[in-house]
Amino acid sequence: MLRTHQRRGVGIELEIPARAEYVALVRLLVSSLASTRRVLAESRIDDLKLAVSEACTNAVEATRSGNERVVVRWHEEGDRLSVDIEDQGHGFDPANLAVHPPVTDPERLNFERGLGIPLIRSLVDQAEFAPSSSGTCVRLVMYCGPTEADDGYAGEEEQEA
Amino acid sequence: MPAVGAMARPYRRRGTSVAQRPPESGPDERTLGMDLQLEVVDHDDSSVLVVHGQIDVHTAPRLRERLVEMVSQGARRIVVDLNDVDFLDSTGLGVLVGVLKRVRTHDGELLLACARPRILKVFEITGLVKVFSIHPTVDAATA
Numbered sequence: 001m002l003r004t005h006q007r008r009g010v011g012i013e014l015e016i017p018a019r020a021e022y023v024a025l026v027r028l029l030v031s032s033l034a035s036t037r038r039v040l041a042e043s044r045i046d047d048l049k050l051a052v053s054e055a056c057t058n059a060v061e062a063t064r065s066g067n068e069r070v071v072v073r074w075h076e077e078g079d080r081l082s083v084d085i086e087d088q089g090h091g092f093d094p095a096n097l098a099v100h101p102p103v104t105d106p107e108r109l110n111f112e113r114g115l116g117i118p119l120i121r122s123l124v125d126q127a128e129f130a131p132s133s134s135g136t137c138v139r140l141v142m143y144c145g146p147t148e149a150d151d152g153y154a155g156e157e158e159q160e161a
Numbered sequence: 162m163p164a165v166g167a168m169a170r171p172y173r174r175r176g177t178s179v180a181q182r183p184p185e186s187g188p189d190e191r192t193l194g195m196d197l198q199l200e201v202v203d204h205d206d207s208s209v210l211v212v213h214g215q216i217d218v219h220t221a222p223r224l225r226e227r228l229v230e231m232v233s234q235g236a237r238r239i240v241v242d243l244n245d246v247d248f249l250d251s252t253g254l255g256v257l258v259g260v261l262k263r264v265r266t267h268d269g270e271l272l273l274a275c276a277r278p279r280i281l282k283v284f285e286i287t288g289l290v291k292v293f294s295i296h297p298t299v300d301a302a303t304a
Contacts, residue, residue: 020217024215024219053248116250119286
């Protein structure tokens with residue numbers, strides 16, 4: 001079962017089963033919160049949603065039985081918001097990730113995995129990975145600026161109109 | 162918080178009460194807008210796979226399965242139409258990379274049709290924009 005609750009002054013927490021079918025629910029929560037709270041421009045919400053989704057995917061894939069839980073915490077403070085994704089998996093060493101061949105190298109096609117962490121690092125303002133023997137906590141931070149589109153593209157709806 | 166209150170709704174399906182749903186059946190994919198629909202269309206000498214919905218860790222295996230099936234059935238010029246895809250993550254990219262390799266071993270080609278900025282951005286960040294042949298529309302890809 002899903003559990004959502006709000007903690008006064010701290011943020012919002014969602015706990016999901018560590019299963020692939022629940023990752024979309026986390027995306028829905030993050031994009032709904034970011035839109036409702038009006039803290040980020042549309043394109044930055046997409047970035048945060050993708051980064052959180054990637055972290056949740058890693059959390060789900062790090063667990064073995066599917067009975068573990070993944071906890072997602074949304075927290076706003078001053079000029080930034082953070083999303084923590086905490087799992088009960090076997091952890092990994094963020095400093096020792098496999099390095100892919102350059103995209104122009106035909107060998108690049110042998111690597112289907114390992115794109116998640118670089119994506120996360122590109123999409124958010126700050127990403128911290130804290131592995132431990134009991135699981136991994138990933139903290140994603142976005143600095144909140146004006147909500148007008150200001151970073152690359154003007155929001156998809158606007159462009160497609 | 163209205164956003165959190167709204168989270169109870171995904172369990173409801175028209176004409177189906179919450180109590181009728183099996184307890185661990187997972188969230189209702191359609192209501193969440195996270196279902197993946199795949200449609201194969203022949204387009205001149207190309208096979209076009211039109212993808213609707215979201216491609217993530219949950220749905221990507223179905224995308225892989227369908228593309229592998231197309232290759233094994235003899236398709237050698239495949240266009241994947243991503244113009245109705247709302248979300249694409251690294252799992253989806255991985256599937257496309259794997260299928261590109263598979264198609265090339267059969268001397269075939271895999272082309273992508275996509276003009277959505279939020280999807281193109283994922284290819285750009287990862288550098289895969291240089292690996293794939295990406296066109297704005299299916300017509301442009303097959304021209």
